[in-house]
Amino acid sequence: MKKIAIIGSGAGGLITSSKLAKDLSKQIRNEEVSITIFDRNLEQEFQPGYLEVAFRGTDPAKIIRRVEGLVSPGVKLVYENVEKVDLADRYLQTEGSKEKYGFDYLIISTGSSxxxxxxxxxxxxxxxxxxxxxxxxxxxxxxxxxxxxxxxxxxxxxxxxxxxxxxxxxxxxxxxxxxxxxxxxxxxxxxxxxxxxxxxxxxxxxxxxxxxxxxxxxxxxxxxxxxxxxxxxxxxxxxxxxxxxxxxxxxxxKTASFLKGTEFSDEDGWVKVDRRDLHITSYGDSFAIGDTTNLPISKAGVEAHLEGIVVANNIAAEINGMERKYRFTGRTQCSMETGFHKATFVVGTYDKPVEKIEPSTMNYMEKKVMEKIYWGSLHGHYEWLFKYHFKEDYFQD
Ligand SMILES: Cc1cc2nc3c(=O)[nH]c(=O)nc-3n(C[C@H](O)[C@H](O)[C@H](O)COP(=O)(O)OP(=O)(O)OC[C@H]3O[C@@H](n4cnc5c(N)ncnc54)[C@H](O)[C@@H]3O)c2cc1C
The missing domain is CATH 3.50.50.60 (FAD/NAD(P)-binding domain)
Structure with missing residues (x-):
């Protein structure tokens, strides 16, 4: 049995679990693979929606979902706060528990606050x-x-x-x-x-x-x-x-407190990862994605999503006896609303500088479409759209 542990059920953790559950569904049914997400929260919030709640009075209930309704079949949930991770001996521990949860692969997606x-x-x-x-x-x-x-x-x-x-x-x-x-x-x-x-x-x-x-x-x-x-x-x-x-x-x-002072994070607790395949430096089977990495790129949901796809593809490939060949291009795409139904986008990669995009109503509409599909996208329902939209930045292989 290969045990995959994911810490964090946010933008990065959920899409990674969905993609893994899809690609490894046979192995999960045959009990050859297990996927477990650890998160202290029962609910997730659509964070870009905070702006609408704060400055337009949107009902906060509209941007909150229970995690159990967001995970794919076959993915287990443990509602606990992770307190310790040992990458060398491959186990994690939750708050107040002496039990050691062992893993073969670990993905840390604990965000920032x-x-x-x-x-x-x-x-x-x-x-x-x-x-x-x-x-x-x-x-x-x-x-x-x-x-x-x-x-x-x-x-x-x-x-x-x-x-x-x-x-x-x-x-x-x-x-x-x-x-x-x-x-x-x-x-x-x-x-x-x-x-x-x-x-x-x-x-x-x-x-x-x-x-x-x-x-x-x-x-x-x-x-x-x-x-x-x-x-x-x-x-x-x-x-x-x-x-x-x-x-x-x-x-x-700041990063999650259990990451501070570990040998795999920098002095502020941001996890040191390879910028292309997101493995934690010197630990090939442990990864970090999203806000919690020390990569010098935007801390944004789009990055967390694209990084999660790369990591899930590589883990699934390896379990299926193939090579890990998927790479992240550093792609960012954050919308910036400029008011009165207009928006621009901050778009760039590791190799391409940020583009100049004039604010438009079309961009604003694209932002609104992303809001509509957000929860479904965490299930992996819109990967065809992501692939079409991000093209060579969806991943490199
Ligand atoms: C106002 C605002 C606007 C934004 N707009 C955009 C936008 O337009 N586009 C965009 O791409 N991004 C946007 N973002 C950023 C985006 O929401 C985050 O970058 C994204 O959620 C990061 O994903 P993540 O998986 O790294 O972390 P998160 O989604 O934050 O998830 C982290 C999870 O880890 C859990 N966790 C943390 N520590 C522990 C622990 N010790 N044990 C167990 N669980 C733990 C938390 O409970 C949380 O559920 C916006 C954010 C804000 C605040």
Missing amino acids: PDYKQISGLREDNMDFHTDAYNSNLIYQRISKIKSGRIVVGIAGLPYKCPPSPNESAFMLDEYFRKQGLRDNVEITYITPFTRIYSAESINEVIEPIYEKRSIGSVTAFNTDYVDTDRKEINSMEGETLKYDYLFLTPPH
Whole structure:
């Protein structure tokens, strides 16, 4: 019996399990292979939907699903928090348990989450759309009460997931207050540690004029040091101070705590992987995908998905007696909503720089289609569409 363990039932973990369950269905029926997902949560949330919940008042229940309805037949679920992984002896342990779960293959897809410990004072006043649907819903309740004031939005620290999301929040706040007829009463300022409004020059060229047209201010090369909640000030490491009434900052993110201090992760706990086949450096049968890797690419669901497909293909090939030949191209594709039913996309690979794509209603519609098919895509229902859309970036073989 080959035992495959997956930690995390999010965007990366679920598609990996679905693809493996499909390719190894015969072996699962014959009890030659088992697939088990470990996750502490009974529910999954469609994280890109946090923006809609926070800035358009979408019902948070609409972006939440129970995990048991998302896994493919033959995949086992263990609702526990993983506390320890031993790659050399191939076992993991869950919180408070002495039992060792052995595995032949391991896939770590434990994501990333806001780390408020890094910036003093940030948690107290921040309206956070990177944690969960509940917090995002609180934002909508709070912005509904704002009639005037200074809004500061942007990036409080690196890394964080979904690179365009802070810009999207600036555009969505602008749209919200324009629709309320209150835009002249609120000042919106975007802050970023980068030296331009968007880190990739091609996208910056596209969105900078929109910032100007919509009168959204910006302060670049601003590395947030701490927030003084009594004085309502954000202080940068460069010595600048900004006044605010309302804060919508994206905090720096952290990895799962059990990964910190392991020999297979870097000093911040991000897992060191091969950028092409995602195996954990020096452990050929263990892999990490999605936000939790140390790859210098976007932390985004698209990456988690394409990486999961590569890893699942290689494991299934090996179990079926073939060679592991599938490779990830580093492809990213994150949508960036620019407000009023328009969007652009951040598209690039390891070898191709980010493209310049003008915002359009067509792009916005494509984003909406992705939202509609999200849950089904975790089951692997739309792999034909992914293959068609991503072409040579679906995987290399
Ligand atoms: C506001 C916002 C907008 C976004 N927009 C986009 C977008 O437009 N396009 C895009 O591609 N991506 C977008 N993303 C990013 C995307 O949601 C994530 O990058 C993606 O979910 C990462 O997948 P993952 O599998 O790595 O982690 P996740 O989907 O976060 O799943 C990680 C899972 O691991 C579990 N876990 C963690 N630690 C443990 C442990 N110790 N034991 C057991 N289980 C554990 C968690 O409970 C969780 O279920 C957005 C994110 C946000 C917040």
